[in-house]
Amino acid sequence: MEDLSELLSLSASQSPPPERMLQILTAAAKLFATQGFDRTSMRDIAQECGISKATLYHYFPDKDSIIRPMVMGTTRSIFQHVSALDDPERPPLERLRTLMVETATFFERYRWAWIAGSAIFWNDPQVRRRKQRLEWRDRYETLLRSIIEEAIRRGDMRPMDVALAGRLVASTLSWLPRWYNPEGPLTAPEIADQFYGMIVAGFMPRPG
Known part of the structure; x- marks a missing residue:
């Protein structure tokens, strides 16, 4: 089960959501990721949590209020995670390997929330929220390109x-x-x- 408490704290000064909200968000993340946002109902989420719909509505008025923290949280936190571990004094190929491995570490830790959030990344009708998400995404890509x-x-x-190379790595x-x-031979x-290893071998200078 994912622990979304750190992911969903919107700033260092804000406390993580209370336990019941985390339970709901975690259950909803898996349902959204596996069933799709549109095919998941509030009833489905309540049943997955083992709570009544009335209890669910006490914390979240609708599905949009559940998915929003996941989209913003994952977009912001992936950049914060990799940038905190980046050391500009190290050789760039070592930095690239760290960025790639730590991105995958983040995805493994928050797999359902990432899938659920990324699936509707572009569909938020509120321009301000979409702009904020794009700003965090751009910070990640700027670090990668640098x-x-x-x-x-x-x-x-x-x-x-450089832009195409960055998109190749990020898309991969x-x-x-x-x-x-997750049950396979490789994490x-x-x-x-x-x-x-595959990408860098293809990026290295050609002999002659």
Whole structure:
């Protein structure tokens, strides 16, 4: 079961949601991810939690109020997680490996919330909220591109379109939670580590 308390704290000064809200959010995340947001009802969520609909409505008036924290929380927290572990003094290829492996670690920890949130990332009718999410996503991509740019500058990678290279890495990782098997032979970070080796081998300068 995912522990969403840290993920859903909107700032360092805000306390995590109370236990009952976390139970609801966690159950809803899995239902949204496996059944789809539109096909999941408030009744489904209440039954999954073992509570009455009245209790559910006491905490959340509708499904939108449940999904919103997941979308914002995952978009913000993935950047905060990888940036906290990035060390600009390290060689860029080491930084890239850390970013990729730690992104997968985050996805493994918050798999259902990420799938549920990313599925409706673009569908929020409120422009301000959508803009905030895009700002956090852009911070992640800016960090990734800066690492690739530094690797190219040092000669660790051949010259290339940095934006496209960043999208390749980010897209490869963002689909990982949807298809990897938690019961399989490799963990998500181990898969990301193999992705790193494959991508970097293809990025290295061509001989001659």
